[in-house]
Amino acid sequence: xxxxxxxxxxxxxxxxxxxxxxxxxxxxxxxxxxxVMEPYYPxxxxxxxxxxxxxxxxEGHHSGxxxxxxxxxxxxxxxxxxxxxxxxFTDTHYSFPIQTDQDNTPIVLGVTIPLVLLAMIFIVVxxxxxRRFSSRRATEARGNDNLSLxxxxxxxxxxxxxxxFSEHYRMMSADSDFRFxxxxxxxxxxxxxxxxxxxDLPCNRPKNRFTNILPYDxxxxxxxxxxxxxxxxxxNANYVPGYNSPREFLVTQGPxxxxxxxxxxxxxxxxxxxxxxxxxxxxxxxEKCDHYWPYDTMPVYYGDISVQILNDSHYQDWSITExxxxxxxxxxxxxxxxxxxxxxxxxxxxPQTLVRFVRAFRERVxxxxxxxxxxxxxxxxxxxxxxxxxxxxxxxxxTDHVDIFGIVWAMxxxxxxxxxxxxxxxxxxxxxxxxxEGNENQGPPREIHDNxxxxxx
Numbered sequence: 305x306x307x308x309x310x311x312x313x314x315x316x317x318x319x320x321x322x323x324x325x326x327x328x329x330x331x332x333x334x335x336x337x338x339x340v341m342e343p344y345y346p347x348x349x350x351x352x353x354x355x356x357x358x359x360x361x362x363e364g365h366h367s368g369x370x371x372x373x374x375x376x377x378x379x380x381x382x383x384x385x386x387x388x389x390x391x392x393f394t395d396t397h398y399s400f401p402i403q404t405d406q407d408n409t410p411i412v413l414g415v416t417i418p419l420v421l422l423a424m425i426f427i428v429v430x431x432x433x434x435r436r437f438s439s440r441r442a443t444e445a446r447g448n449d450n451l452s453l454x455x456x457x458x459x460x461x462x463x464x465x466x467x468x469f470s471e472h473y474r475m476m477s478a479d480s481d482f483r484f485x486x487x488x489x490x491x492x493x494x495x496x497x498x499x500x501x502x503x504d505l506p507c508n509r510p511k512n513r514f515t516n517i518l519p520y521d522x523x524x525x526x527x528x529x530x531x532x533x534x535x536x537x538x539x540n541a542n543y544v545p546g547y548n549s550p551r552e553f554l555v556t557q558g559p560x561x562x563x564x565x566x567x568x569x570x571x572x573x574x575x576x577x578x579x580x581x582x583x584x585x586x587x588x589x590x591e592k593c594d595h596y597w598p599y600d601t602m603p604v605y606y607g608d609i610s611v612q613i614l615n616d617s618h619y620q621d622w623s624i625t626e627x628x629x630x631x632x633x634x635x636x637x638x639x640x641x642x643x644x645x646x647x648x649x650x651x652x653x654x655p656q657t658l659v660r661f662v663r664a665f666r667e668r669v670x671x672x673x674x675x676x677x678x679x680x681x682x683x684x685x686x687x688x689x690x691x692x693x694x695x696x697x698x699x700x701x702x703t704d705h706v707d708i709f710g711i712v713w714a715m716x717x718x719x720x721x722x723x724x725x726x727x728x729x730x731x732x733x734x735x736x737x738x739x740x741e742g743n744e745n746q747g748p749p750r751e752i753h754d755n756x757x758x759x760x761x
Contacts, residue, residue, distance in 0.1 A: 305343035305387040307369075310357060311336065311398065312380050320685075320724060321393070321516045324649065326362060326372035328588055336649045340371040343387050357382065358404075379403045392516070461710040462487075466700060466740060473737050481730060487709060488726045494716040498522065507535035511566070513557045517682045523718040525554055527569055539566045540683070542719035544691060547698040548671040553691055555719050557683040558583055558593025565607035567596055571638065571677055572609055572631055578669045580678040581642040582686040588648050592681035597627065597640065608632075621645040621657050622664065641665050646686060651731040656744050659735050662694050671698075685724030688715055692723060692732050697739070708732055 309323065312335035323339035346353035358374035374380065381398035388394065464472045476483040502508060503518035512518060519525075523542045530536040539556065540563075546552025554574055558581075559567040571579065583592045598604040603612035610630040614637070617624045625640040643661050645652065652658045669676060680686035692711050699706060712729065715722035723729050738744050 305345055307343040307385050307387075308340045308355065308357065309337050309383050309385055309395070310340055310374075310380055311338070311382075312375075312378055313337075321514065325369045327370060329649070332649070335375075339369050339385075341369050343385075374404050376404055377406050460713045461707055463705040463707040463710070465705050467704070469706065469740055470737060473733055476733070477730070481726070484730050484733075485726060488729045491709070491712055491716060491723075491729075494713055495520065495718070495720065498717075502538055503540065505535055505538070508538045511535075511538060511560070511563050512540050513560055514682050517557065517684055517720060519719065525556075525570055525574065527566060528573055539563065539570050541570060543675065544678075544688075544715050544718045544722065546674070546676075546691060547695040549674055552671075552674045552676065554675040554677045555683050555687050555691070555722070556677065556679045558679050558681045559596045561594045564594050564596035565609075568606040568609045568611065568629070572629060572636075574675055574677070576675050576677050577636065577638055577673045578665075578676045579638065579640045580665060580676060580687075580690060581640065582646055582678070582680040582690055584644060584646075587681075593679070597625070603628075603630075611638075619664075621652075622661050624664070624668070639668060641668075643690075646680075651689070651727055654738070655731055655734040656738050658689070658693060658731070659697070659739060659744050662690065662697060666694065666697070682721075682724070684719065684721040685728055688712065688719075688722030688724065689728045689732060691715065693735050696732070696736055700736070700739070706736065708736070 323337065326338055326340065329335040329338045340357060346355070357371065357380075360371040360373070362370040362372040379401045380403075381401060383398045384396045385393050386395075476487070498520045500518035501521055502524060503512060509515075517540070519540050519542045523544075525539060525541040525543060527537045527539055541554050541556035543551040544553045544555045554570065554576065556567070556570070570576075581593070585591065585593050585595050596606070598611060598613055601613045603610045605611075608631060610628075612628045612630075614626040614628055616626075622641065622643045622645075625642070627638040627640060629636045629638050641661075641664070643652075643658075645657065647653070678687045678690060692708065692715070695711055696706055696708065708729075712723045712732075723732070
């Protein structure tokens with residue numbers, strides 16, 4: 305099965321399984337990568353398929369993908385995505401820039417499948433099947449897996465002296481972020497050979513928000529089993545290293561309505577005292593995360609855990625809520641840090657906004673208060689960006705260098721696709737650059753609203 309990805313902005317990475325549609329990108333002056341159609345197989349009768357991009361009006365399409373018209377006089381890049389399974393795919397490189405005429409003539413793309421690509425796809429399928437049957441066989445097959453390089457070949461630590469970071473950023477961002485693209489590509493398969501057998505059990509599959517974002521077995525958080533019920537110890541969450549501890553963060557997906565009780569069980573059983581949320585519940589009309597906490601100050605039970613809002617403070621770009629968690633006769637206070645202005649596509653702008661949020665979080669949560677629960681929707685992209693920045697801001701206080709590549713590499717060994725896009729990877733560098741150049745706004749954020757909740761508690 306194949307589909308086509310189109311991008312007006314060729315500096316943006318498009319590695320997610322769930323791609324925006326043509327309609328989703330209409331609000332942007334420069335279109336980020338989007339998918340033009342549902343995957344299909346075009347090569348039943350020929351090895352070449354002519355496909356016209358921008359040939360549909362999309363007026364009658366209210367949902368799903370649509371091959372909508374391109375803007376006249378604009379430049380686009382195109383790539384083909386080949387699926388080896390419903391949740392596994394490989395992408396070609398982007399094409400050379402293609403400019404539309406002023407009269408908005410659609411692009412005709414000749415899609416061909418070279419024998420090399422077909423062979424690569426076949427190898428991927430064989431490797432995946434072998435891994436399902438035996439982890440031992442998978443280990444033996446890694447030497448022949450074209451999709452990853454051994455850690456011994458990849459230079460996993462790449463420290464940069466802080467005094468040289470500005471020049472390093474300038475060099476990396478030259479030629480439309482070409483070197484950033486190369487470096488980020490080296491992270492593509494880090495950790496991907498590790499098993500996710502618990503997540504793939506039939507009883508646990510419905511608990512995963514995305515079929516391709518699964519927790520590795522070796523680092524997953526295990527709930528206390530309930531009455532020997534199969535799968536009752538499972539939640540889509542992994543321990544991820546921070547600056548202070550190899551298990552400083554518990555990174556998880558945005559809870560589903562059916563898994564929010566498990567989410568609160570994880571918070572309780574891990575003895576966590578802070579939650580960082582980096583998505584809105586609804587974005588672009590789609591649910592990204594269940595509203596897993598109470599709507600008002602009345603206590604709500606999630607399983608056998610009671611949660612009650614004590615106070616709720618709203619700032620320009622985030623809110624901080626204090627919950628009282630109770631289980632039996634034991635109670636704890638949990639802080640909830642909700643970043644509310646991450647755009648539907650891309651990264652916070654200016655990047656200093658994210659720096660200020662991380663600092664606001666660290667002012668209230670000490671290094672001894674761990675693990676910290678962090679989630680976005682999938683629990684990989686925004687979550688990884690936040691954790692990397694938190695680690696960097698602490699590191700530069702005591703060292704004269706920083707290793708962003710190494711930080712992301714280490715996170716990806718514990719949870720898949722941490723820092724999911726090239727744009728997020730670049731954003732981490734931009735945040736650090738703003739701090740080092742003194743462009744960070746050091747003033748406290750303006751508080752907009754404070755809901756006192758219950759007095760005296």
